[in-house]
Amino acid sequence: MFDVISHSINPFSIQKQNEDQNEEPRSRPPREEREREDRGDVEARNFTYRIGFFQQIIHSQPASIHIEDLEIIDHRDTYPGGPGSGKGTQCAKIVETFGFKHLSAGDLLRREIACNSKYGSTILNTIKEGRIVPSEVTVKLIQREMESSDNHKFLIDGFPRSEENRIAFERIMGAEPNIVLFFDCPEEEMVKRVLSRNQGRVDDNLDTMKKRLKVFEAWNLPVINYYAEKGKLHKISALGTEDEIFEQVRPLFAACEVIK
Numbered sequence: 001m002f003d004v005i006s007h008s009i010n011p012f013s014i015q016k017q018n019e020d021q022n023e024e025p026r027s028r029p030p031r032e033e034r035e036r037e038d039r040g041d042v043e044a045r046n047f048t049y050r051i052g053f054f055q056q057i058i059h060s061q062p063a064s065i066h067i068e069d070l071e072i073i074d075h076r077d078t079y080p081g082g083p084g085s086g087k088g089t090q091c092a093k094i095v096e097t098f099g100f101k102h103l104s105a106g107d108l109l110r111r112e113i114a115c116n117s118k119y120g121s122t123i124l125n126t127i128k129e130g131r132i133v134p135s136e137v138t139v140k141l142i143q144r145e146m147e148s149s150d151n152h153k154f155l156i157d158g159f160p161r162s163e164e165n166r167i168a169f170e171r172i173m174g175a176e177p178n179i180v181l182f183f184d185c186p187e188e189e190m191v192k193r194v195l196s197r198n199q200g201r202v203d204d205n206l207d208t209m210k211k212r213l214k215v216f217e218a219w220n221l222p223v224i225n226y227y228a229e230k231g232k233l234h235k236i237s238a239l240g241t242e243d244e245i246f247e248q249v250r251p252l253f254a255a256c257e258v259i260k
């Protein structure tokens with residue numbers, strides 16, 4: 001495994017200076033970061049051209065949260081959010097049925113931890129804290145997978161988690177998703193599913209889950225709104241059996257297959 005993040009400036013230290021994920025999302029990256037993203041954009045242009053003919057980039061977005069007993073943040077009926085809403089589970093079905101290449105941003109980050117890459121330990125701490133890894137890191141990992149894949153249809157799972165993620169992706173890859181799925185799931189169900197997921201993940205515990213939900217609410221809502229305004233967002237009820245949920249998902253992807 002080679003390091004995809006080759007810049008001498010640590011993206012985590014830039015993030016630390018410029019944002020506190022417990023506070024308001026920042027709207028614009030600082031100049032230095034913009035310049036580095038611009039360089040990434042230039043590097044990616046050939047690739048953008050190569051995928052210019054390809055049609056599908058799909059982002060799967062989780063869930064709506066009902067705040068009840070956990071008292072994570074102030075009360076409201078629902079808002080978009082959601083680890084454990086069943087994105088990965090549905091992605092596997094979409095791959096099987098429609099032949100997409102599944103790219104889970106979380107899995108790509110966990111792979112960096114497992115292979116002790118340059119930022120592995122910082123990524124681990126970020127995930128333990130339920131915070132969002134700097135866009136530069138995540139987008140470069142996604143870019144590498146897309147560039148090395150023979151597939152032309154990508155299902156990007158659990159990304160973008162913030163407007164900054166979205167903007168960095170669109171800038172570096174020169175592409176937008178055709179469709180965005182939004183899984184609507186009560187908070188208590190998400191918590192139940194995460195706590196019984198049993199995959200040995202460092203963030204599948206109540207303490208980190210609370211932080212993840214809070215970060216998700218603050219940073220993901222603008223992304224959901226953005227795609228809703230563009231008419232790309234499709235809301236799926238995440239309650240029911242896996243097959244019942246897939247019956248909502250299937251027609252959306254069947255329709256995408258027609259757009260070639």
Ligand SMILES: Nc1ncnc2c1ncn2[C@@H]1O[C@H](COP(=O)(O)OP(=O)(O)O)[C@@H](O)[C@H]1O
Nearest residue numbers: 083084085086087088089193196197240241242
């Ligand atoms: N429809 C469902 N009903 C009950 N449990 C589910 C359902 N879909 C997924 N799960 C389970 O919930 C947990 C979280 O699902 P996962 O697909 O990993 O969610 P996400 O990718 O959104 O974090 C897993 O243990 C999975 O087996």
Ligand SMILES: O=c1ccn([C@@H]2O[C@H](COP(=O)(O)OP(=O)(O)O)[C@@H](O)[C@H]2O)c(=O)[nH]1
Nearest residue numbers: 083084105106126127130131132133158159
């Ligand atoms: O684009 C991403 C995707 C994931 N993560 C980090 O990885 C963790 C796990 O994400 P994943 O999508 O695997 O899990 P989920 O939240 O869906 O359970 C998140 O809480 C974040 O800390 C991130 O920073 N950026």
